[in-house]
Amino acid sequence: MIDRLLILYELQSIDDQLDDLEELRGDLPNAVESLKEKLNTLKADIDSKEKGRKESLKKREENDEEIEKLKANQKKFKAQLYQVRNNKEYDALTKEIDHTDEQMNKLETENNTLADRSKSLADEIEEIKPQLNELKDELKAKEADLKEIIKTNEKEEVKLRDKRKEIESKTKKADYSAYMRIRKAKKGKAVATIKRSACSGCHNIVPSQRQLEIRRNNRLFFCEYCGRILVSAEVAETVDSE
Ligand SMILES: [Zn+2]
Numbered sequence: 001m002i003d004r005l006l007i008l009y010e011l012q013s014i015d016d017q018l019d020d021l022e023e024l025r026g027d028l029p030n031a032v033e034s035l036k037e038k039l040n041t042l043k044a045d046i047d048s049k050e051k052g053r054k055e056s057l058k059k060r061e062e063n064d065e066e067i068e069k070l071k072a073n074q075k076k077f078k079a080q081l082y083q084v085r086n087n088k089e090y091d092a093l094t095k096e097i098d099h100t101d102e103q104m105n106k107l108e109t110e111n112n113t114l115a116d117r118s119k120s121l122a123d124e125i126e127e128i129k130p131q132l133n134e135l136k137d138e139l140k141a142k143e144a145d146l147k148e149i150i151k152t153n154e155k156e157e158v159k160l161r162d163k164r165k166e167i168e169s170k171t172k173k174a175d176y177s178a179y180m181r182i183r184k185a186k187k188g189k190a191v192a193t194i195k196r197s198a199c200s201g202c203h204n205i206v207p208s209q210r211q212l213e214i215r216r217n218n219r220l221f222f223c224e225y226c227g228r229i230l231v232s233a234e235v236a237e238t239v240d241s242e
Pocket residue numbers: 192199200201202203204223224225226227228
């Protein structure tokens with residue numbers, strides 16, 4: 001039975017060390033993630049503005065071609081004016097000429113609007129670009145910091161993770177799930193010991209009869225206040241002195 005308690009206490013001790021390593025990273029992993037998200041949003045924004053600019057340019061080119069065609073037609077119509085034989089033909093031609101004028105005006109107006117749109121999109125892109133570069137630099141710096149921290153503790157972390165796997169495989173399934181459940185509920189600390197007659201997790205006094213029972217190391221006990229697994233000082237000392 002004592003082995004079962006030793007294993008649980010050791011599991012806690014390894015997780016404590018892993019938690020400490022995690023804490024060294026602080027907010028860096030989150031900061032890196034949120035910077036990446038911001039960068040992607042900005043990039044998508046720039047891409048859509050670039051796309052808008054290209055589309056507007058393409059439409060303007062198409063319109064220019066159309067205007068050229070209309071101009072050529074207009075020239076023909078105007079030349080034909082000198083050759084009309086009657087009023088009916090004259091009216092028909094002037095109608096065509098007016099209509100072509102209208103079409104050309106419409107296309108030119110549209111092109112002016114497109115040019116304005118293009119210009120303001122270009123301005124907006126230029127405005128965003130410095131922000132993008134700033135974010136890129138910030139991300140680079142944070143990623144480098146994080147990498148440095150991870151590298152410094154890499155060996156220790158790998159060792160701890162291997163050890164944890166080994167201990168986990170030795171832990172009874174029911175004990176492990178109880179441990180994980182309490183660990184989650186109690187911010188990482190699932191196993192406590194008795195220090196000065198109190199639970200080391202919640203500092204409430206453990207009744208002396210219960211302390212005696214716990215010292216026998218022959219059963220799993222849970223703190224009646226915080227619900228943590230309570231092991232004897234003997235168990236804690238055995239693991240801590242390893
Ligand atoms: Zn407690």
